[in-house]
Amino acid sequence: MGPDYCNNVELASFHSTSKGYMGECGYRGGYMEVVNLHPDIKGQLVKLLSVRLCPPVSGQAAMDIVVNPPVLGEESYAQFIKEKESVLSNLAKKAKLTEDMFNQVTGIHCNPLQGAMYAFPQIFIPSKAIEVAKAHKMAPDMFYCMKLLEETGICVVPGSGFGQREGTYHFSCAFVESEADGGLSVFLYDG
Known part of the structure; x- marks a missing residue:
């Protein structure tokens, strides 16, 4: 879409262990990326996220596998x-x-x-x-x-x-x- 478009559009992306191809339903873990978010909105988002409880350890472990899958040469x-x-x-x-x-x-x-x-x-x-x-x-x-x-x-x-x-x-x-x-x-x- 070109650099001008990418540098000016507010964008939020989400992914989770239960909604991706891994389909690990019940594991509450995920991530969000925001790009070009207005500073005031970003501040409110950080405030909102700061008061939440963290996901269970099993969800965090599953998310680690989602973002860091085995690579060529590893046993699995x-x-x-x-x-x-x-x-x-x-x-x-x-x-x-x-x-x-x-x-x-x-x-x-x-x-x-x-x-x-x-x-x-x-x-x-x-x-x-x-x-x-x-x-x-x-x-x-x-x-x-x-x-x-x-x-x-x-x-x-x-x-x-x-x-x-x-x-x-x-x-x-x-x-x-x-x-x-x-x-x-x-x-x-x-x-």
């Missing part, structure tokens, strides 16, 4: 690469399966999934349903998600909480491989 390198490639390959297969499954459903469109274990498909809600949702004082995608839960037991999160483009509707869900039958399950993503 071959096993690490094998496991990493297996995890990434399985995630890619599940992502493609999820995308294809959603795109077979009338009224849903899912763009190619990239990274993590989350899908954010667009839902096309009929205008009559949008009117009913508004009559219930609900965002149309929230109304859709509640009806989906009530009628099928499937629980997803409405996209309106993520700042979607005006006039479009989405939901968020997590997908994982079912260990029992090798199939695919969609679970609630609770943010």
Whole structure:
């Protein structure tokens, strides 16, 4: 994007042990990098972070492995690469399966999934349903998600909480491989 862009844009990046390819759910550890943050905002951020408790030791240890993985020549390198490639390959297969499954459903469109274990498909809600949702004082995608839960037991999160483009509707869900039958399950993503 060029040096002028990079030198002027405020940017925050986040990564955690549970949301990266390592998928170590439950290990509370992560990091954040901020670039070009306004000094007043940075001061408030430092103040906020200073009053928090530290993550558990296990989360800190897991984060150390995330940022310092084994390197070529180390004893565990071959096993690490094998496991990493297996995890990434399985995630890619599940992502493609999820995308294809959603795109077979009338009224849903899912763009190619990239990274993590989350899908954010667009839902096309009929205008009559949008009117009913508004009559219930609900965002149309929230109304859709509640009806989906009530009628099928499937629980997803409405996209309106993520700042979607005006006039479009989405939901968020997590997908994982079912260990029992090798199939695919969609679970609630609770943010």
